[in-house]
Amino acid sequence: MKLLTGNDLPTGDVLWWTGAGWSRHVAEAADVGDDGAPIAAAEEAARRVNGAYVIDATGTANGPRPAHIKDRVRALGPTVRPDLTLKPDDASAIAQVI
Amino acid sequence: MYKYDQYDQAIVDARVDEFRDQVQRRLAGEITEDQFKPLRLMNGLYLQLHAYMLRVAIPYGTLDGRQMRMLGHIARKYDRGYGHFTTRQNLQYNWIKLNETPDILADLATVEMHAIQTSGNCIRNISSDQFAGAAADEVADPRPWAELIRQWSTFHPEFSYLPRKFKFAVIASDEDRAAMRLHDIGIQLIERDGVLGAKVFVGGGMGRTPMIGPEIKDFVTADDLMSYLEACLRVYNRYGRRDNMYKARIKILVHEIGADEYRRQVEEEFAQVKLLGIDPPAAELARITAMFADPAYDTATADAVDRANANFGVWLDQNVKEHKQPGYAIVNISLKPVGGIPGDASADQIDVMADLATQYSFDELRVTHAQNIVLPHVRKADLYAVWQKLVDAELASANLDLISDIIACPGLDYCSLANARSIPVAQKIATRFASPERQRDLGELKLKISGCINACGHHHAGHIGILGVDKKGVENYQLLLGGSGAEDVSLGKITGPGFSEDGVVDAIERVTDKYVAVREEGERFLDTYRRVGMEAFKEAIYG
Amino acid sequence: MGDPLRFRDDAAHAEPAVTLDAFVANQSNATAVRLEPGDDARALIPALDRLGLVEIAFPSFRDGRGYSAARILREAGYAGELRAAGDVLVDQMPFMRRCGFDSFAPDAPVDAETLKRSLDRYDYHYQSAADAAVPVWKLRHG
Numbered sequence: 001m002k003l004l005t006g007n008d009l010p011t012g013d014v015l016w017w018t019g020a021g022w023s024r025h026v027a028e029a030a031d032v033g034d035d036g037a038p039i040a041a042a043e044e045a046a047r048r049v050n051g052a053y054v055i056d057a058t059g060t061a062n063g064p065r066p067a068h069i070k071d072r073v074r075a076l077g078p079t080v081r082p083d084l085t086l087k088p089d090d091a092s093a094i095a096q097v098i
Numbered sequence: 099m100y101k102y103d104q105y106d107q108a109i110v111d112a113r114v115d116e117f118r119d120q121v122q123r124r125l126a127g128e129i130t131e132d133q134f135k136p137l138r139l140m141n142g143l144y145l146q147l148h149a150y151m152l153r154v155a156i157p158y159g160t161l162d163g164r165q166m167r168m169l170g171h172i173a174r175k176y177d178r179g180y181g182h183f184t185t186r187q188n189l190q191y192n193w194i195k196l197n198e199t200p201d202i203l204a205d206l207a208t209v210e211m212h213a214i215q216t217s218g219n220c221i222r223n224i225s226s227d228q229f230a231g232a233a234a235d236e237v238a239d240p241r242p243w244a245e246l247i248r249q250w251s252t253f254h255p256e257f258s259y260l261p262r263k264f265k266f267a268v269i270a271s272d273e274d275r276a277a278m279r280l281h282d283i284g285i286q287l288i289e290r291d292g293v294l295g296a297k298v299f300v301g302g303g304m305g306r307t308p309m310i311g312p313e314i315k316d317f318v319t320a321d322d323l324m325s326y327l328e329a330c331l332r333v334y335n336r337y338g339r340r341d342n343m344y345k346a347r348i349k350i351l352v353h354e355i356g357a358d359e360y361r362r363q364v365e366e367e368f369a370q371v372k373l374l375g376i377d378p379p380a381a382e383l384a385r386i387t388a389m390f391a392d393p394a395y396d397t398a399t400a401d402a403v404d405r406a407n408a409n410f411g412v413w414l415d416q417n418v419k420e421h422k423q424p425g426y427a428i429v430n431i432s433l434k435p436v437g438g439i440p441g442d443a444s445a446d447q448i449d450v451m452a453d454l455a456t457q458y459s460f461d462e463l464r465v466t467h468a469q470n471i472v473l474p475h476v477r478k479a480d481l482y483a484v485w486q487k488l489v490d491a492e493l494a495s496a497n498l499d500l501i502s503d504i505i506a507c508p509g510l511d512y513c514s515l516a517n518a519r520s521i522p523v524a525q526k527i528a529t530r531f532a533s534p535e536r537q538r539d540l541g542e543l544k545l546k547i548s549g550c551i552n553a554c555g556h557h558h559a560g561h562i563g564i565l566g567v568d569k570k571g572v573e574n575y576q577l578l579l580g581g582s583g584a585e586d587v588s589l590g591k592i593t594g595p596g597f598s599e600d601g602v603v604d605a606i607e608r609v610t611d612k613y614v615a616v617r618e619e620g621e622r623f624l625d626t627y628r629r630v631g632m633e634a635f636k637e638a639i640y641g
Numbered sequence: 642m643g644d645p646l647r648f649r650d651d652a653a654h655a656e657p658a659v660t661l662d663a664f665v666a667n668q669s670n671a672t673a674v675r676l677e678p679g680d681d682a683r684a685l686i687p688a689l690d691r692l693g694l695v696e697i698a699f700p701s702f703r704d705g706r707g708y709s710a711a712r713i714l715r716e717a718g719y720a721g722e723l724r725a726a727g728d729v730l731v732d733q734m735p736f737m738r739r740c741g742f743d744s745f746a747p748d749a750p751v752d753a754e755t756l757k758r759s760l761d762r763y764d765y766h767y768q769s770a771a772d773a774a775v776p777v778w779k780l781r782h783g
Binding site: 014 | 125145147149150196511512519573
């Protein structure tokens with residue numbers, strides 16, 4: 001599947017396209033198929049996202065899993081600081097990223 | 099240390115205003131990201147893996163207690179309670195918001211700090227010897243020259259859109275504590291016939307194609323320095339490659355046309371530029387130099403240290419270096435606790451170090467390119483008290499220059515350029531070699547890890563270097579041996595096929611076991627490697 | 642009120658600019674030349690007093706070679722119009738003015754208010770350049 005991701009312009013937060021808007025959680029990311037580029041262009045022009053691009057992912061029971069480790073790290077947070085990730089209380093979160 | 103006058107302050111304040119304007123125009127959509135990116139980079143603001151990252155300039159690694167406290171304040175107020183000290187003596191914050199950055203810069207400006215030109219294709223922070231002003235072997239304090247260069251390079255209108263970034267290092271001793279030969283321009287102050295001048299090396303660097311900078315000028319005085327550097331930069335700006343960003347550093351130009359031709363072009367340009375009268379008068383260097391005068395040393399303080407506490411003795415032997423002034427010492431604070439994140443300090447630790455500086459080190463600290471902190475002027479009589487406070491703050495790791503004193507870039511955990519994580523590797527290595535006795539037995543062993551080819555972790559200059567790569571989507575680690583960023587400068591060589599994260603830790607242990615097995619009296623690991631050669635170690639690693 | 646992108650009192654130069662190759666090859670009578678980033682500005686030095694306009698192209702605002710070309714021309718005594726043309730954004734214009742440019746022909750429109758704010762923002766400069774600004778070291782020591 002294809003996910004569209006970018007950053008929030010004013011805050012820098014990592015964003016994932018849900019199909020209707022932008023979420024900070026990859027679990028809510030939608031499969032954009034081939035529509036990533038036009039969505040990105042429209043959303044960037046409206047400044048609802050900054051620097052959007054498409055990545056590969058596979059669907060899992062827990063939601064989309066980015067194909068590349070860099071994108072998985074980006075989706076969660078630094079593997080060396082669990083307390084700073086989006087899932088500080090999930091002991092298995094980092095193992096799933098690696 | 100340097101103190102701003104009205105002009106310095108006005109320039110920094112204007113910059114805050116300018117960036118506030120640029121951010122507002124970006125948020126309002128008046129400029130695109132493509133147009134804004136070089137502008138924010140010239141204020142040290144990156145868009146990284148998780149958030150914006152701000153790199154604050156610490157000119158030649160020197161700061162005072164007030165400035166250090168402000169860095170702690172910013173970590174708490176705008177970031178997530180910590181900062182990362184870098185291999186260019188700067189500080190990075192990883193969780194910055196664009197819309198708060200102008201306020202951060204305004205806060206920094208109140209203590210004579212900024213983030214000017216810490217990124218972008220311009221002249222970056224001027225780095226220097228972390229022991230400047232305290233070391234007995236320097237011909238003069240290199241930092242006044244570094245300050246002259248800093249001012250000349252700040253908002254230089256001709257050199258703000260160079261082919262690529264440009265890094266200076268300035269030292270003043272034969273011992274190179276700043277990896278000077280691995281900079282775009284490296285400067286060593288020397289004395290010739292009683293006159294202070296400098297040797298100039300151009301074209302060093304690490305990254306994709308590491309090179310050691312050749313000597314381009316054997317002696318330049320302060321009177322000619324600005325004109326000469328102007329000529330060096332102008333030749334680069336005009337003729338540096340712009341077709342390929344991986345071949346755009348000055349080292350490529352010097353390598354491709356040859357050092358002799360580069361020197362010739364610079365001399366030709368220098369002859370023109372010298373006529374323009376751009377060199378500041380001697381009074382300006384004198385004004386700056388006066389601010390770097392020796393502190394008011396206590397000349398009656400004892401030169402002996404009471405080693406009653408064994409752990410204190412271990413720290414003393416490893417982390418404390420001789421000072422040029424009797425009764426004083428140079429304290430090295432390791433930011434590499436075993437299992438910790440190299441170079442990171444919490445806001446609380448930053449405050450502790452600020453207070454120690456104010457109370458015990460004439461209010462001065464240094465950041466080293468090895469991502470550690472220095473208190474440059476501590477009375478030997480105060481060392482025990484300093485150590486006790488460091489212990490309380492978990493800043494007393496007695497591992498300076500040992501295998502666990504690892505230089506590591508932030509890597510894939512933080513950096514969008516990275517191909518592999520570097521911090522977990524550093525943690526595993528440090529944990530494997532955690533035994534203090536074992537570390538001291540191995541002795542000086544500079545291990546440096548980069549998470550990508552950009553080499554921010556200086557892996558080419560490591561006695562043992564590690565380069566993280568992406569091997570079909572899986573993190574893989576290449577091992578290098580025999581690099582050095584000191585005056586015995588050399589570039590590390592790859593041993594062979596790469597390893598997994600655990601594999602590279604095992605490989606390093608085989609390397610150190612081999613060292614222990616074949617070393618001769620007094621040899622560091624690097625010396626043994628240079629004597630026995632790569633083949634012996636390759637056999638030990640790969641069998 | 643004059644052209645906000647032109648900082649000269651004389652009349653705008655009417656002649657079209659020829660390329661450097663054409664200027665040098667044809668011993669032309671052209672009074673206006675256009676330099677591309679890779680051109681050597683010093684090739685114009687023998688002819689500077691014949692020139693009323695030198696236009697320096699910026700195909701990409703990231704390519705900073707034009708800044709050196711401009712200073713070289715001013716250092717050689719060129720007193721005619723020196724124009725930055727192409728991908729020139731308001732945020733580069735203050736540096737360009739310091740390098741000796743006195744007119745701009747940007748591809749994209751420039752807001753005059755933003756430009757004025759940018760140009761007026763810095764009272765002090767650390768280094769000498771091609772403009773009249775007195776560097777800070779000179780203010781300090783006379």
